[in-house]
Amino acid sequence: MTAQNISDMLRARFGDAVTGGKLEGVPDPWIAIAPARAREICAVLRDDPSTACDVLMCLSGVDYGGGKLGVVYHLDSTTQRHRIVLKAEMTAADPHVASVESVWKTANWHEREAYDMYGIVFDGHPDLRRILMPDDWEGFPLRKDYRVPEFYNGMKVPY
């Protein structure tokens, strides 16, 4: 299936949950989706035999600057041999997105990493803890407005 087909299918099933996208002229065509419905959309993409996206290749958090955060899903189908990119955008003030952990177990650690680095809260994730940074670290290091703290537990950070 081409990206256009997938986009049309998602529009037909989810209506305004598909908020846009860019399907031509880019290396990886992508579809923008509403963050709150990420789980449903992903479940359909996995279970529908025409899409059959059985692998979540990558889940990345992105800070676009200006208080905009995003989650990018790269999906792949080992049987249908197509890939599709989903982008969910949210504001830093309300960084909530539905967790796709129940769809692909891959998402478990990737979502924890996105939470760790960007503070994106994945609703429905069973174990949303920091994964790479220490549990008591303050702030989300990959946000564009992040400042390295002076001290961490009494230790000077930029040594």
Next chain:
Amino acid sequence: MEEMMTQPPAAPQAPTTVPGFGRALKTEEMVISMGPQHPSTHGVLRLELVVDGEVVVDVIPHIGYLHRCFEKHCEHMTNYQQVIPYADRMDYVAAMSNEFGFVVAAEKLLKIKVPERVEYIRVIMAEFSRIVSHLIAIGTYGMDIGAFTPFLYCMRDRERVLDIFEETCGARLLYNYMWIGGLSHDVQANFAGKVKDFCRYFRPQIKELNDLLSYNKIFIKRTANVGVLPADVALNYGVSGPVLRGSGVQWDLRKNDPYSVYDRLDFEIPVGKGLKGTVGDCWDRYMVRVHEMEQSVNIIEQAVEKLPAGDVAAAIPKRIRPEAGDVYVRTETPKGELGYYIVSDGTASPFRIKVKSPCFVNLSALPAMSRGAMIADIVAILGSIDIVLGEVDR
């Protein structure tokens, strides 16, 4: 398959009390910390084991001890070229493969076509890198199981590859060899001869390794039927590389999503067949690596034969300034599918680089494989996943 995929099957739960003793004696589970300083965690990984005697009830991996802010560093680099030395340091036993992934991604973003010679040399280096990485994986795996000698045989063979690397690019471990659009050096004059010498030398060594370790009864007993990862669970966890192929899924990006010149080379994809136990057990994962080394030797021999003439620096751009946009490129490293998600805002420094590291994903499947196993099996399972903490934590 479809229905099985909707609900990932639950891992077998071990009994929390010893049968027969459960009613009479009060038993209690013990929590043991395996790592961050432990000989078999292959780095600074901490596994929180909940054990009932020798039986492991649950495993909770804690990572991040080797977190070096790769992604944060990348955003602060003044150009894309500077990312490559950092990319080397992710999976430091197969640095060439990491570079390969990054340069392929950056070239896709920059829309550069690299000369054929570069592509072939890259393939040779990446396959050597695969051999090196698998040698380490196999050697340390033998050590995890308790056989020390195969490890040193593997290190000895690895040194020969590193000699070739050193002669070509000047470094033994962290090469900075593949550049965006080309290579830092052309190969030396006697490169083809050295490569062929190595291939001739290496094939009998694989056989010796099989004699000493792979088909040893004790080794088979320790690894067959241990840590079974069924194919559907493997896909749901998104594992890749030998871990996925060990589960019997024929999925290799070199064949299934070919990049560089892999589509012009003839090789096979070994998969786990469950010869000594169940499909997807530790022995299968191990054996996939052994067979992959043989295939890599084949690829190298073909690529050296086909190596065309040309200038390796012809397509190196003067200024690296991709237009705004994003690209996700995945390549098959020895550990599995390494993906780079690069977002560019049109400036010379990367806006965001996210690395999908194969070890990170493969390690997340560890609890699913190891519930109900014994402590010694945890070591075996962890070794068969072949993680490099540098890549897990980045």
Next chain:
Amino acid sequence: MVTYFRDIWDGLVTVLIGMKVTWRHLFTPAVTIQYPDVKVKLPERARNRLYVNMDDCIGCDQCAMACPVDCITIETIKSTPDVDLGLTSVGTKKRLYVPVFDIDIAKCCYCGLCVYPCPTECIKMTDVYEFSEFDRQDLIYRFATMTGAEADAARAKLAAYEREQAAKKAAAASQAAAAPKAPAPQGGPQAPQPPAPASPSTPPEQKG
């Protein structure tokens, strides 16, 4: 029952096969060498300790810019037009004093990225690999050949020259203001300024 005996048999046989392999290796010569006594010859392209030939350095800061770990610190002082700093071995004219050229080799990651942009090929990686020190401070290599006094003198001279230039400029400006009809002879009285270095001469700020 058959599998029971076959397992035992396999066990014994594979153990013996393994023992044959190790027995053979007992008599193969070692592949290791006695390191400090015997040394491997490094290949031509070996990338080890950095060396800077200060005679050729023009203070362009390209290497410091290329360094991904910021281990190179370069400070430069512009020379005044009356001094001739000489030519480099490739014939480039030197226009900057380089009072500070520090490489923190403890930070260096031996990637070799600094070597390529150098226009005079004065920074290169050598095959020296034994340079451990007891004090980390000793790993900061100071390549600059200027003494502090020389640098101060050069700085003072530059400052004096710049004051002079500023005064001349001011005089020219006031002249221009005094005679508004005449087109200001832009650039006329100005001395040929050395081309600005590719980057500010201050050390790149800490990143990440």
Next chain:
Amino acid sequence: MKEMLLDALHNEALVYTLMAFVPLVWVVPFALFAVWWERKISAHMQDRLGPMRTGGWHGWSQTIADILKLIQKEDIIPAAADRKLYILAPYLVFAGSYAAYAAIPFSAAYVGAGINIGLFYIISISSLVVVGLLMAGWASNNKWSLLGAMRSAAQIVSYEMPVALAILAVVMVAGSFDLQEINRLQSGWFWNWYVFQKFPFLFAALLVYFIASLAEVNRTPFDIPEAESELVAGYHTEYGGMRFALLFLSEYANMFAVSAIASTLFFGGWNSPFGEYLAGPVWGMFWFLAKGMTFIFVQMWLRWTLPRLRVDQLMYVGWKVLIPFSFVIVLGVGFWVMALR
């Protein structure tokens, strides 16, 4: 030897003390040598050279330097450890393995205690080691040590059975528990050795004994109590300095003890392989030590070849393979002895 010393010194207590020191004079240098030897063997099997610097020729004094280092080390007792047991355990382990030497006949002229139930004594006294190991693991108050100690207790207790049964087969042939008597019965040319008698039963008994004794002394493939890739170092994780050296020493002492018993029971002990040639008390000592060292070499050879088993597989090998086989051997030897009497 005892009589000779008694004649010279006329003091029984002094003589027995001297006699008791003789094995020590052997055990300590042996352990130093064996550690060096093991390193060299492992190195050459792995295409390396091993220690080459200390002392000049092939690093011969490497282990001496090591033991000097261990002696100088600070004696650290972990804060959480059970002090008394922690201190006592290494001595108990060493005492257990050293006491076994009392009944081992080094030569026709020397045996520490020529008791007529020597074998029985050795089997029972070497079980004492397990108490020490458990004590060490428990007193360290470390979970890994505890696991190692539990494993080693289970292992040694299980493998004592096949060891005892294999020894029993020899005892049935010899009709004596006295090791000197067993040696004398095997004198003459090497075909008189028990390993070639009652073929294949005593040969199988040798295999069973050797495999089980590997487990008794925690050597690969049965080194699971100290499996370094699983348990870091097992029961001696928390030990350092001289205490560790003592545990290490007793391990090598044990290695030689089981090898000595194997050579005595199956290979004629101090008997020369060539009948009357090269025989005599001093040659006897030489043959005895040479045979023991050959077994040590095989132990090392196996160690650097094989991976290690898992706990349950270890128990499988012990209870389901070695014990049934040793019963068959005992029965076979029994019938043979009965039928041909």
